[in-house]
Amino acid sequence: xxxxxxxxxxxxxxxxxxxxxxxxxxxxxxxxxxxxxxxxxxxxxxxxxxxxxxxxxxxxxxxxxxxxxxxxxxxxxxxxxxxxxxxxxxxxxxxxxxxxxxxxxxxxxx
Numbered sequence: 646x647x648x649x650x651x652x653x654x655x656x657x658x659x660x661x662x663x664x665x666x667x668x669x670x671x672x673x674x675x676x677x678x679x680x681x682x683x684x685x686x687x688x689x690x691x692x693x694x695x696x697x698x699x700x701x702x703x704x705x706x707x708x709x710x711x712x713x714x715x716x717x718x719x720x721x722x723x724x725x726x727x728x729x730x731x732x733x734x735x736x737x738x739x740x741x742x743x744x745x746x747x748x749x750x751x752x753x754x755x
Contacts, residue, residue, distance in 0.1 A: 654679045655749055663699030663735075665691050673730070675701060678749050682713060682736040690718040690733040697735055709745040713737045 654677040663685070664670040673687025683701075691697060695715040700708050718733035 659701050659703065661685055661687075661699055661701040663687075663697050665695050665697055676732065678745075680746060680749055681740065682716070682734060684732060684734045686730040686732050688730060690720050690731045691715050693717055696738070699735075703744055703748050705744065705748075707744045709741045711735075711737055711741050711745075712739045 656677050657675055659675045659678075660672070661675055661683075662670060662672050669689075671687055671689045673685045676684040676686055693715050696712065697715060698710070698712045700710045702708055713735035716734045716736050718731070720731045
């Protein structure tokens, strides 16, 4: 199957925390990053269309904050997980700048 994304994705595992409009904070790990969004593995994901705000920590220790919208989600029922996390894809509404874009655009910094 051909890749549908126009943006290059970097496979990177970083800690991330995120919440919906109701403020339910969750934690997880990124699966990949791009200039326009990211994908997350977590025990909890929000449905498509949900607005999310969050932050992730770059290897340099810099905290990057963002807001986004859930574009897709793949929840795994608790009884079926067996170590398999749920996942979701976020598209940035307020795109991170500076250190995040430098990190995503510079593979040598990973």
